[in-house]
Amino acid sequence: MTRQRPTIVDVADRSGVSKSTVSNVIRGAPNVSEPTRQRVLAAVDELGYRPNALARHLVQQRTSTIGVVVGDLTNPIYSELVKLLEQHALALGYTTMVSNTNGHPEREAARIEALLERRVAGIAMLQFSGGRSVIDVLHRDGIAVTVISCFEERTDCVTVDESSGLALAVRHLAELGHERLAYVTSPLVEEHTNRARHESFLRECERVGCSETAVVTLDVEAVLAHDVRATYGLGRLLESTRRPTGFAAANDIAAIALIEAAERLGASVPQDVSVVGFDGITLGGLSRIALTTVAQPRERMAALGMRLLMDRIDGRATSPPRHLLLEPELVVRATTAPPPDTNEGGATWRRRPA
Amino acid sequence: MTRQRPTIVDVADRSGVSKSTVSNVIRGAPNVSEPTRQRVLAAVDELGYRPNALARHLVQQRTSTIGVVVGDLTNPIYSELVKLLEQHALALGYTTMVSNTNGHPEREAARIEALLERRVAGIAMLQFSGGRSVIDVLHRDGIAVTVISCFEERTDCVTVDESSGLALAVRHLAELGHERLAYVTSPLVEEHTNRARHESFLRECERVGCSETAVVTLDVEAVLAHDVRATYGLGRLLESTRRPTGFAAANDIAAIALIEAAERLGASVPQDVSVVGFDGITLGGLSRIALTTVAQPRERMAALGMRLLMDRIDGRATSPPRHLLLEPELVVRATTAPPPDTNEGGATWRRRPA
DNA sequence: GAGCTCGGGTGGAACGCTCCAATCGGCGAC
DNA sequence: GTCGCCGATTGGAGCGTTCCACCCGAGCTC
Numbered sequence: 001m002t003r004q005r006p007t008i009v010d011v012a013d014r015s016g017v018s019k020s021t022v023s024n025v026i027r028g029a030p031n032v033s034e035p036t037r038q039r040v041l042a043a044v045d046e047l048g049y050r051p052n053a054l055a056r057h058l059v060q061q062r063t064s065t066i067g068v069v070v071g072d073l074t075n076p077i078y079s080e081l082v083k084l085l086e087q088h089a090l091a092l093g094y095t096t097m098v099s100n101t102n103g104h105p106e107r108e109a110a111r112i113e114a115l116l117e118r119r120v121a122g123i124a125m126l127q128f129s130g131g132r133s134v135i136d137v138l139h140r141d142g143i144a145v146t147v148i149s150c151f152e153e154r155t156d157c158v159t160v161d162e163s164s165g166l167a168l169a170v171r172h173l174a175e176l177g178h179e180r181l182a183y184v185t186s187p188l189v190e191e192h193t194n195r196a197r198h199e200s201f202l203r204e205c206e207r208v209g210c211s212e213t214a215v216v217t218l219d220v221e222a223v224l225a226h227d228v229r230a231t232y233g234l235g236r237l238l239e240s241t242r243r244p245t246g247f248a249a250a251n252d253i254a255a256i257a258l259i260e261a262a263e264r265l266g267a268s269v270p271q272d273v274s275v276v277g278f279d280g281i282t283l284g285g286l287s288r289i290a291l292t293t294v295a296q297p298r299e300r301m302a303a304l305g306m307r308l309l310m311d312r313i314d315g316r317a318t319s320p321p322r323h324l325l326l327e328p329e330l331v332v333r334a335t336t337a338p339p340p341d342t343n344e345g346g347a348t349w350r351r352r353p354a
Numbered sequence: 355m356t357r358q359r360p361t362i363v364d365v366a367d368r369s370g371v372s373k374s375t376v377s378n379v380i381r382g383a384p385n386v387s388e389p390t391r392q393r394v395l396a397a398v399d400e401l402g403y404r405p406n407a408l409a410r411h412l413v414q415q416r417t418s419t420i421g422v423v424v425g426d427l428t429n430p431i432y433s434e435l436v437k438l439l440e441q442h443a444l445a446l447g448y449t450t451m452v453s454n455t456n457g458h459p460e461r462e463a464a465r466i467e468a469l470l471e472r473r474v475a476g477i478a479m480l481q482f483s484g485g486r487s488v489i490d491v492l493h494r495d496g497i498a499v500t501v502i503s504c505f506e507e508r509t510d511c512v513t514v515d516e517s518s519g520l521a522l523a524v525r526h527l528a529e530l531g532h533e534r535l536a537y538v539t540s541p542l543v544e545e546h547t548n549r550a551r552h553e554s555f556l557r558e559c560e561r562v563g564c565s566e567t568a569v570v571t572l573d574v575e576a577v578l579a580h581d582v583r584a585t586y587g588l589g590r591l592l593e594s595t596r597r598p599t600g601f602a603a604a605n606d607i608a609a610i611a612l613i614e615a616a617e618r619l620g621a622s623v624p625q626d627v628s629v630v631g632f633d634g635i636t637l638g639g640l641s642r643i644a645l646t647t648v649a650q651p652r653e654r655m656a657a658l659g660m661r662l663l664m665d666r667i668d669g670r671a672t673s674p675p676r677h678l679l680l681e682p683e684l685v686v687r688a689t690t691a692p693p694p695d696t697n698e699g700g701a702t703w704r705r706r707p708a
Numbered sequence: 709g710a711g712c713t714c715g716g717g718t719g720g721a722a723c724g725c726t727c728c729a730a731t732c733g734g735c736g737a738c
Numbered sequence: 739g740t741c742g743c744c745g746a747t748t749g750g751a752g753c754g755t756t757c758c759a760c761c762c763g764a765g766c767t768c
Contacts, residue, residue: 007724018748023726031746048494053471054417055724058408059753065472073440074636079433086427086454090461095468098452100440107444114449117407118419140402224636260640282428282578286614288642361754372718377756385716409754413723 006047015043026051066094067115069108071127072188073100075253076281078126081149084302085124092310094121103188105130116141122313124148124305128190144312148305150193156308158301158324165294165328166200169248169276172330174208177338178246178274181205182214184258185250197250214244223257231261238267245273245339252277252284252293259335270337280331290334297326360401369397380405420448421469423462425481426542427454429607430635432480435503438656439478446664448475457542459484470495476667478502478659482544498666502659504547510662512655512678519648519682520554523602523630526684528562531692532600532628535559536568538612539604551604568598570612577611585615592621599627599693606631606638606647613689624691634685644688651680
């Protein structure tokens with residue numbers, strides 16, 4: 001730590017050229033004779049010189065860093081998306097700076113501020129913690145933004161068609177014979193997205209002629225932490241004689257938490273209760289889980305999202321926001337089945353004694 | 355994009371003070387009179403001024419960014435660790451820059467290079483993709499480094515005591531009556547770590563008097579993608595009459611993949627085969643998985659790791675690397691049971707016809 | 709009233725780079 | 739022999755900050 005880091009002039013001195021020439025060599029500019037190049041490269045090596053990106057970016061007035069803002073890195077759908085985005089960014093010569101907001105609005109605002117101060121070239125938002133007001137901040141700044149995996153009117157975005165996604169889920173349940181459906185969500189699902197998905201759920205319920213619906217909000221973390229209080233609400237719902245038999249979830253994690261909670265309450269999935277997730281996380285494919293779900297085309301979303309962002313950064317795209325809507329796909333596995341036969345006089349399921 | 359971003363001198367001009375005073379206000383330096391402060395703040399607001407961290411960091415010769423290098427962000431244990439690390443960093447006034455290497459050595463080298471060019475204050479390594487040679491690069495650079503969740507002699511590190519972890523797993527299986535054990539790993543587990551865990555496994559097997567051991571290497575991604583070829587090796591092993599009945603895995607994901615593969619081959623867990631994981635990922639607690647595992651104390655690891663790193667960054671810690679060894683904890687759930695009774699003449703399990 | 713202190717404020721030299729305009733030496737053409 | 743010409747090389751301004759040394763004037767002490 002004592003010794004100073006070598007700079008471009010140290011390299012210049014050592015190789016007997018000007019700093020401009022060193023710069024030319026480093027940046028691979030043309031018009032540098034081969035012998036000079038070699039001499040410079042040798043000096044770079046001997047001194048252990050490493051260019052300072054801060055200085056470079058400062059003078060160039062642009063960075064090659066892209067900010068990625070995500071609400072919950074722990075949710076596999078997001079960690080997978082982040083991974084893909086990083087891959088694409090890297091291929092385009094950019095580095096990503098991932099910010100996890102943990103669902104805290106203040107944290108989100110702070111992280112975005114930090115990204116802007118660092119003059120990132122663009123920002124990919126995967127989720128909003130503090131609602132859409134952050135969009136105003138970003139707009140005012142004039143920075144390139146792309147929203148991925150949830151719809152946003154005012155910026156470029158690439159999402160799955162949520163209403164058709166929920167429609168797939170509801171129709172699947174209806175076709176199996178379910179007549180009383182419920183929408184499952186968690187506090188971690190951002191409000192706006194949640195509302196959109198819930199509305200789509202209701203709309204499709206109406207369309208298939210299902211008039212009885214319910215909503216379950218599960219505290220996913222509490223359920224996974226085996227906190228019994230987290231299942232009270234669901235327990236009450238499942239005890240009613242006209243309990244829902246089909247559940248469409250806002251995302252796979254909520255669906256998995258629902259299965260966990262339901263089974264802990266003594267109901268079996270899919271015999272007593274059917275569950276459809278939303279996202280298509282890899283772990284849902286495990287045969288022990290075998291989650292029927294509405295899968296999002298992650299690879300395409302990441303690729304297209306990065307493309308939109310690049311278009312903005314390069315100024316290729318102009319004012320009107322572009323919205324890309326992809327088609328989701330229903331993946332039928334083993335958490336859905338026909339509802340229990342209720343003709344024999346009421347629910348077949350009985351709450352397991354505590 | 356057309357208008358220039360306001361700089362500190364724009365603010366100075368507008369508020370009628372020098373740029374030094376603006377700087378003092380922004381940085382919250384003392385010796386600024388209240389009226390002046392207000393005037394400057396007003397100008398900041400009107401112009402939408404946002405300080406440029408690049409310039410600041412350049413002149414200060416240090417950044418408030420910490421690099422986090424991780425092999426596979428998709429593995430829950432790592433995404434959870436990254437999340438925790440980011441949280442701690444944020445609390446200390448630092449921002450993290452997460453780099454996923456996807457297990458590619460060249461990618462890892464490139465990402466570390468990018469971090470160093472950006473003059474990060476320190477680097478937290480969660481995993482090595484290209485082996486430990488990167489440590490040399492980091493050492494030569496003289497940057498603060500802390501390795502978290504895998505042991506590294508030459509730098510500060512905080513890990514779980516792997517040999518005692520594997521010992522817990524093996525002893526648990528032995529106590530249940532298993533006599534033929536196998537070690538399960540995947541190509542994603544970094545070589546060094548893998549070797550250490552395997553050796554610990556063998557050592558403890560010997561200690562408990564189990565002389566028959568085997569190794570299974572599962573391509574986790576292929577198993578999850580339902581690629582039958584990925585289970586061939588395991589199938590052959592399970593067909594042998596002296597097949598192992600207890601499996602200790604290098605990590606939870608490998609354990610889960612083993613369960614998946616075994617069950618697809620027709621074996622039941624834990625009736626035919628017992629499995630112990632390593633990591634303690636949250637999803638392992640789902641009752642449908644109920645993975646018996648050796649849990650790492652993630653929170654403590656992240657907290658201590660960040661502390662070690664900060665000590666280095668602030669120059670508080672001096673030369674000799676500090677190694678923190680935490681005790682892992684055995685969490686017994688439902689993937690382990692006594693071995694099937696083999697006294698009745700051989701394995702009870704029979705391969706499910708294809 | 710001379711000398712001091714002290715709070716508030718300022719000028720300017722860095723920080724390490726890029727990039728533009730300018731320079732410099734051959735070298736072939738006239 | 740002089741004149742462009744052209745490739746290789748260089749000086750220096752500037753990117754937006756921080757921070758140190760300095761300045762200024764008001765109030766205090768003796």
